[in-house]
Amino acid sequence: MSEDILLELSNVTTVYGRNKMLLDVSLQVPNGKCACLLGSNGSGKSTLIKAVMGLVKIVEGTIRFDGKDITGQRTYRAVRKGISIVPEGKRIFPKMTVLENLRMGAFTEKKQNEIQNRFEQVFEHFPRLKDRSHQIAGTLSGGEQSMLAIGRGLMSDPKMIIFDEPSLGLAPVLVQQTFEIIHRINESGVTIFLVEQNAHLSLSISDVGYFLQKGKIIAGGTTEELKASDFIQAAYFG
Amino acid sequence: MGTEAVIIQILLNGFMLGVQYALIAVGFTLFFGVLDIINFSHGDVFMLGAFVGLTLINLFTKLGWMGGGIYPLTLFMIFFFCMLITGFLGILFERFAVKPVSESPPLMSLLATLGLAIAIREAVRLFYPMGSESKRFPELLAPIFAGTSKAFEIKGVLLRYDTLLIFGIGVAVIIVVSLYINKTMIGLGIRAVAQDSEAAMMMGVNRDMVVDVTFFIGSALAGLTGILNGLFYNTVIFDMGAMAAVIGFSAAVIGGLGNIYGAIIGGFVFALTQAFSAAFIPRGSEYMDVVAFGVLIIFLVFKPSGILGEKMHERV
Ligand SMILES: Nc1ncnc2c1ncn2[C@@H]1O[C@H](COP(=O)(O)OP(=O)(O)OP(=O)(O)O)[C@@H](O)[C@H]1O
Numbered sequence A: 001m002s003e004d005i006l007l008e009l010s011n012v013t014t015v016y017g018r019n020k021m022l023l024d025v026s027l028q029v030p031n032g033k034c035a036c037l038l039g040s041n042g043s044g045k046s047t048l049i050k051a052v053m054g055l056v057k058i059v060e061g062t063i064r065f066d067g068k069d070i071t072g073q074r075t076y077r078a079v080r081k082g083i084s085i086v087p088e089g090k091r092i093f094p095k096m097t098v099l100e101n102l103r104m105g106a107f108t109e110k111k112q113n114e115i116q117n118r119f120e121q122v123f124e125h126f127p128r129l130k131d132r133s134h135q136i137a138g139t140l141s142g143g144e145q146s147m148l149a150i151g152r153g154l155m156s157d158p159k160m161i162i163f164d165e166p167s168l169g170l171a172p173v174l175v176q177q178t179f180e181i182i183h184r185i186n187e188s189g190v191t192i193f194l195v196e197q198n199a200h201l202s203l204s205i206s207d208v209g210y211f212l213q214k215g216k217i218i219a220g221g222t223t224e225e226l227k228a229s230d231f232i233q234a235a236y237f238g
Numbered sequence B: 001m002g003t004e005a006v007i008i009q010i011l012l013n014g015f016m017l018g019v020q021y022a023l024i025a026v027g028f029t030l031f032f033g034v035l036d037i038i039n040f041s042h043g044d045v046f047m048l049g050a051f052v053g054l055t056l057i058n059l060f061t062k063l064g065w066m067g068g069g070i071y072p073l074t075l076f077m078i079f080f081f082c083m084l085i086t087g088f089l090g091i092l093f094e095r096f097a098v099k100p101v102s103e104s105p106p107l108m109s110l111l112a113t114l115g116l117a118i119a120i121r122e123a124v125r126l127f128y129p130m131g132s133e134s135k136r137f138p139e140l141l142a143p144i145f146a147g148t149s150k151a152f153e154i155k156g157v158l159l160r161y162d163t164l165l166i167f168g169i170g171v172a173v174i175i176v177v178s179l180y181i182n183k184t185m186i187g188l189g190i191r192a193v194a195q196d197s198e199a200a201m202m203m204g205v206n207r208d209m210v211v212d213v214t215f216f217i218g219s220a221l222a223g224l225t226g227i228l229n230g231l232f233y234n235t236v237i238f239d240m241g242a243m244a245a246v247i248g249f250s251a252a253v254i255g256g257l258g259n260i261y262g263a264i265i266g267g268f269v270f271a272l273t274q275a276f277s278a279a280f281i282p283r284g285s286e287y288m289d290v291v292a293f294g295v296l297i298i299f300l301v302f303k304p305s306g307i308l309g310e311k312m313h314e315r316v
């Protein structure tokens, strides 16, 4: 494996009870780049993310992150190695304040001054959150909640952030803004693994992409290759 | 006694019991928040606390530590070791009876904890010396005030010195626990798991550790309450946990299951209802439980989410 691959799945198969969900999935997320995973509802995208986070049962294959085997590892260990996630449906803690939610994002960090710096960084990205830092998160607007989820994902100063359908339920303007933010985070040096249904927008900010269908990778490559492929054109941009 | 004295007496009794109910209810509410279970063995951990306390007192009496200059330290050790032992037993019980059925339907964990409750109760009855008889629980502050009287007086109401112990320790522990849950990182982790356990794990919370800490805290509080209850009634018995579990659980429901402050308020509401109905309803001491559980039913019908709870709403 070359050094500039941060996350690598090799022939991964997972199960829910007796049903296999992911079948022999292999993909690579290059270091410092943005990779996207595209696929329709129920194709297994979130399952793939959960496999990386150690939240579903892996029956075959290996997952490596930053040169280390993390297959089936406990979730908090994966987080400590530098993986952060902005989960599907945001999953903020509704009864905590904005500040406490952000603090949760840096749960594995012990140094107080480091945590303070990260609060400042997040507030630079999202000044709105600073104004609302003592508000109960469940009372934020949908757009604000999605800023909070992204801010929380930044708090651990991760090597890689996974975004699971960040555009879900957002108005078109906000979708555009969210993708711009993701792009900016990527440019600041953080590797992005973006899970989406919106192929067009996702490929516009990605370096590589994969297509998942019924638990299998059916196509993958650089953005240029994918855009040039007749098959993808027909299926996703036709 | 004048009416003022009567009211003071009622309030004091109510608060004294309220502290105890609150401490038990906090455990129920913590277990429910973190693991979504109703832990029926909790009452018997409370009973174990009383017997562990009694055993420690007997041990320290043999060692001659129940008096003299060492006595304050002895007192501290009684409470400290009781909480430590019941706390670790709580973790053990969770691993033994709750974790193995965590993937099964909720009914299974209910049965498992009910079974555990009976096992603990029977173990004490069979293996504690003369375990089926009720045991006298000694007063703890009496040695300090030896020579003077066993009680002091406020506005015509006679109070035993141990009353101070029940109230002082109970309130102090409630404050410490709510600060712990609200101000520390582990407390934040506990609240995160209670709100969304998978999201908490994604943030790097070690869920198993949170479950252990939760069971330690909840069980240690119940154990401590066992001693306080012994001091209050001057007697303990192997089946005292059954009623304590029902009352503690009811208090947690009245306050709003899953909410710590709710559990505390619920404990006091239940106890004050009991105390006032015992005093003001003819033959009230026979009917106080009827009235108190009546209040519970009123809550179940008109405000099932409890005084401060929201979680039940989300569930329905
Ligand atoms: N805990 C589970 N137990 C059993 N089956 C599950 C579980 N979670 C997901 N599945 C099933 O696995 C399949 C893939 O689900 P997954 O959430 O990975 O899809 P997805 O690609 O993320 O879809 P979406 O775009 O709608 O989020 C679905 O058919 C789903 O019903």
Ligand SMILES: [Mg+2]
Pocket (backbone or CB within 6 Å): A045, A046, A047, A088, A164, A165
């Ligand atoms: Mg999904």
